[in-house]
Amino acid sequence: MNELGNLKIAVFGQGKMGLPLASVFAEYGINVIGVDINQMVVDNLNNGINHITEEPGLSELVSKNVETKKYTATTDGVSAATDADIMVILVPTLIDDRGNIKLDPVYSVSEIISKGLKKGNIVITEATMPPGTTEKLIPILEKSGLKLGEFGLAHAPERTMTGTALRDIKGQYPKIIGCNDENTYQIVSKLYNLINKKGTIQMSSIKAAETVKVFEGVYRDVNIGLSNEMALWCEEHEINALEVFEAANTQPFCHFHTPGAGVGGHCIPVYPWFVINTSNEVNPRITKTARELNDYMAHHIVELTIKGLNELKKCLNGSNVLVLGLTFRGGVKEFMKSAAIPIINELNSFGANVYSYDPLCDESDFERFNSKLKTDFNGIDAIIVTSDHEEFKYLDFEKISKEVSTKLIVDGRNIINISNATENGFRVIKVGNLK
Numbered sequence: 001m002n003e004l005g006n007l008k009i010a011v012f013g014q015g016k017m018g019l020p021l022a023s024v025f026a027e028y029g030i031n032v033i034g035v036d037i038n039q040m041v042v043d044n045l046n047n048g049i050n051h052i053t054e055e056p057g058l059s060e061l062v063s064k065n066v067e068t069k070k071y072t073a074t075t076d077g078v079s080a081a082t083d084a085d086i087m088v089i090l091v092p093t094l095i096d097d098r099g100n101i102k103l104d105p106v107y108s109v110s111e112i113i114s115k116g117l118k119k120g121n122i123v124i125t126e127a128t129m130p131p132g133t134t135e136k137l138i139p140i141l142e143k144s145g146l147k148l149g150e151f152g153l154a155h156a157p158e159r160t161m162t163g164t165a166l167r168d169i170k171g172q173y174p175k176i177i178g179c180n181d182e183n184t185y186q187i188v189s190k191l192y193n194l195i196n197k198k199g200t201i202q203m204s205s206i207k208a209a210e211t212v213k214v215f216e217g218v219y220r221d222v223n224i225g226l227s228n229e230m231a232l233w234c235e236e237h238e239i240n241a242l243e244v245f246e247a248a249n250t251q252p253f254c255h256f257h258t259p260g261a262g263v264g265g266h267c268i269p270v271y272p273w274f275v276i277n278t279s280n281e282v283n284p285r286i287t288k289t290a291r292e293l294n295d296y297m298a299h300h301i302v303e304l305t306i307k308g309l310n311e312l313k314k315c316l317n318g319s320n321v322l323v324l325g326l327t328f329r330g331g332v333k334e335f336m337k338s339a340a341i342p343i344i345n346e347l348n349s350f351g352a353n354v355y356s357y358d359p360l361c362d363e364s365d366f367e368r369f370n371s372k373l374k375t376d377f378n379g380i381d382a383i384i385v386t387s388d389h390e391e392f393k394y395l396d397f398e399k400i401s402k403e404v405s406t407k408l409i410v411d412g413r414n415i416i417n418i419s420n421a422t423e424n425g426f427r428v429i430k431v432g433n434l435k
Contacts, residue, residue, distance in 0.1 A: 241432025264328025325387025
């Protein structure tokens with residue numbers, strides 16, 4: 001038993017990030033209470049059944065932790081807070097269509113924790129939030145009758161991705177930590193050093209720690225936006241953007257990303273709004289422009305589809321279009337800001353007959369996003385690739401060429417083997433390469 005083995009941690013939120021974190025803590029011998037509002041999720045977890053099935057290794061870990069009695073789940077957050085020494089908040093922070101930040105789940109959990117908070121407890125926020133949010137929780141937590149200092153407060157942002165969460169938590173990146181005082185940092189750093197082989201980085205303040213994760217997302221969004229903009233320029237000048245990017249990236253200070261149909265998920269397209277919507281004196285022009293440009297790329301995919309059909313003497317109105325991929329990226333069933341959604345909606349508005357296929361989705365998903373499930377290529381006039389699922393990289397174009405009505409592929413993820421497709425008569429249009 002490790003020296004932290006007598007601690008009890010309550011992790012609020014047992015979703016795609018919260019459950020892996022709780023499971024790793026339990027794996028390392030810490031007593032963990034997983035808190036979630038979904039009774040079915042809680043019941044399944046207490047029976048060792050994992051609902052985040054796309055996370056490699058998590059099902060086995062959940063089952064093991066329940067068996068060793070290191071992990072239990074509950075919907076009773078007040079009871080969990082009362083029993084625990086450390087409370088971790090890892091619930092979603094989202095935005096609406098106008099970029100307005102929705103932090104209600106974080107405030108709600110803080111209210112619950114305040115009803116069980118005891119002297120000497122520590123509250124850690126791992127959810128990514130606008131800088132300054134964690135300290136806004138102090139008045140809520142002080143409803144417990146305690147003052148900050150009698151309990152500790154920290155921010156330690158999750159730095160994980162769905163599909164590699166267990167690996168990431170255990171040491172893909174150092175853990176960033178900002179605390180209200182040094183004593184709290186010593187305890188929190190000891191906790192994370194136990195599970196993270198890359199160690200911890202102490203920040204000067206809680207707000208600085210919050211800013212790290214936000215800036216990571218902004219950096220990626222801006223760089224993807226730059227890559228997309230240069231890809232559009234390459235299209236205008238009939239240059240292959242990927243060829244140029246690959247050569248340019250041999251210089252160590254240059255790192256162009258692969259251009260594509262857009263930026264999806266709960267992180268990269270969301271965090272720039274944390275900067276944009278909290279800026280009073282500074283106008284974050286680059287951040288705004290990148291966000292707008294990355295959202296524009298879905299419309300550009302439709303433009304490329306119209307261009308390709310016109311070249312082949314076809315009209316989008318009445319054409320049968322197959323969208324390959326509903327999820328925002330390959331291997332993960334998540335639809336947040338998926339490029340496929342606006343693409344499908346715009347295709348429908350132009351009168352196209354829209355079909356789609358995604359290996360992770362069922363028929364209800366296709367109906368939800370206004371398309372029809374299609375598992376073959378019969379009668380298709382245009383194929384649009386919007387997700388980088390592995391199977392899309394190895395399509396049998398010889399077979400497909402005998403099924404389609406029109407041989408057009410618009411590759412929104414730059415994953416199609418052009419030579420294989422063109423050998424079988426397809427016109428292939430990629431983002432950044434119209435040749």
